[in-house]
Amino acid sequence: MRSPAVAGQFYPASREALIEQIERCFLHSLGPGKLPVFDSREARRIVAGIVPHAGYIYSGYEAAHVYYALAREETPRSIVLLGPNHTGMGSLVAVSMQDWRTPLGVARCDRELAEELFTGCDVIDADEIAHAYEHSIEVQLPFLQYIYGGDFKFVAISLGLQELEVSREIASCLSRVDRDILILASSDFTHYESASQARQKDMLAIEAILALNEELFLRRVYEHRISACGYGAIAAAIAAAKTRGAAHAELLKYGNSGDVTGDYGSVVAYAGIVFRKT
Numbered sequence: 001m002r003s004p005a006v007a008g009q010f011y012p013a014s015r016e017a018l019i020e021q022i023e024r025c026f027l028h029s030l031g032p033g034k035l036p037v038f039d040s041r042e043a044r045r046i047v048a049g050i051v052p053h054a055g056y057i058y059s060g061y062e063a064a065h066v067y068y069a070l071a072r073e074e075t076p077r078s079i080v081l082l083g084p085n086h087t088g089m090g091s092l093v094a095v096s097m098q099d100w101r102t103p104l105g106v107a108r109c110d111r112e113l114a115e116e117l118f119t120g121c122d123v124i125d126a127d128e129i130a131h132a133y134e135h136s137i138e139v140q141l142p143f144l145q146y147i148y149g150g151d152f153k154f155v156a157i158s159l160g161l162q163e164l165e166v167s168r169e170i171a172s173c174l175s176r177v178d179r180d181i182l183i184l185a186s187s188d189f190t191h192y193e194s195a196s197q198a199r200q201k202d203m204l205a206i207e208a209i210l211a212l213n214e215e216l217f218l219r220r221v222y223e224h225r226i227s228a229c230g231y232g233a234i235a236a237a238i239a240a241a242k243t244r245g246a247a248h249a250e251l252l253k254y255g256n257s258g259d260v261t262g263d264y265g266s267v268v269a270y271a272g273i274v275f276r277k278t
Contacts, residue, residue, distance in 0.1 A: 002100040002128070006135040010055045011142060015103045022146050025060035030259055032064055036071030036147055044073040045276045048183040048241035050209070050234055051143075052270035053083065053136040058257045059188065062270040063143060065252035066184075069274055071147040076182035078110040078153050079144065080174060082233035083136030083186035085160035090130025092161040093123045093170070098131075100138065100156070104145040110153035113177065117155065121173035123166050130158040136186040136230060162232020164218050171214075171239030183244070185237035187230025188268055195256050195264035201226045202254070202269050209273060210249045214238040241275035249275045 007013040012021050025031050049066045052059035085094070095114050100107045118126045131137070137156045144152060157170070174183060189205070190198035201224050208217035214235040221231045228234065241249070252272040258264035 001106070002096065002098045002131060004102055004138065005133045006138055007103055010135055010139050013103055018103045018142055019146065021056050021060070022142060025056060025064040026068060028061055030061035030255060032068040036068050038071060041074050042072055044076060046070060046073060046182065046274045047244040047246050047277060048185070048237045048275040050185045050187060050237060050271060050273040051140060052188050052272070053139045053186045054188055054257070054268060054270065056139070058260055058268070059270040062253045062255055062272040065272040066274060067143045067147050069252065075148050075151050077180040078113050078155065079182045079184060080155050080157065081137045081140055081184050081186065082157050082159060082170070082236055083134065084162065084230040084233060085130055085134055085158045086136065086229065087133050088160065089132065090158070090160070091125035091127035093125065093166060094127035094130035094158045095124050096128055096131045096156040097126055098128060100141060102141050102145060104142050105150065107141045107145060108153045110155050114155045116177065117157070117173055120176065121169065123169045124157065124173070130160065131156055134158055140184060140186055159232045164215060164235060167214060167232050167235035168239050170236040171243060174240040175243035183237050183240050185230060185233040187228050187234050189226070189228045189271055190269045191227040191229070192266050192268065195258050195267045198256060198267055198269040199254070202271065206251055206254070206271060206273070209234065209238060210251065212238055212242055212246065212249060237275070245277045246275035247278040249273055
């Protein structure tokens with residue numbers, strides 16, 4: 001079982017403080033402004049999403065918009081979490097076969113699906129080293145546990161290789177999964193530029209995302225030197241969302257660290273985006 005690597009850093013290490021922090025993200029004016037309601041879930045139309053992975057005090061608000069939308073819909077059978085490999089450790093594209101512990105309990109790995117992706121996708125290796133100290137997927141689990149409780153299983157895929165061909169191969173593998181899945185790409189957007197420069201660049205990338213065009217998205221990332229860390233995860237989510245029936249995407253919230261710190265001279269930017277069926 002994987003133990004938390006960034007509890008007490010990116011999010012609180014105690015159960016009570018973590019729940020309080022998550023609820024603050026929902027209730028804050030930068031977030032949805034209200035807590036999710038769980039008593040009457042609708043049929044699920046969201047097939048994929050993009051969520052940030054900085055510390056909750058910075059990017060939890062943009063993430064909360066996505067998780068608020070997800071909480072309104074039925075729980076997916078399994079959730080595939082795609083994130084960049086910041087550490088450089090382990091395999092270039094790595095799936096975890098382990099359950100992961102957080103302060104909210106144990107998130108269960110869908111080992112059947114993980115094995116299916118490992119054996120059926122040439123670019124994916126089974127490797128825990130790539131996940132051992134990586135935060136991009138870990139920080140999503142407490143939000144998922146908050147909105148779904150223990151009623152979900154997940155598969156974590158870390159991308160150290162983020163080329164278009166790799167993203168499309170992952171998407172092709174996900175297209176063959178014969179069950180209800182939700183795909184979440186974990187990525188921040190522009191890093192360490194002014195808020196105005198970040199927004200100008202990021203909107204070029206987000207425009208391509210909303211057009212459901214992973215090739216255009218990556219081209220703009222490269223041409224405009226957009227420092228989104230999980231660009232390959234995003235490209236895979238776009239491509240996979242289309243194969244899972246997505247008809248359009250919606251930007252729920254865009255913001256940056258300056259919204260919290262007041263320093264807009266050098267920010268990290270975040271976006272919450274969902275892909276929906278008609």
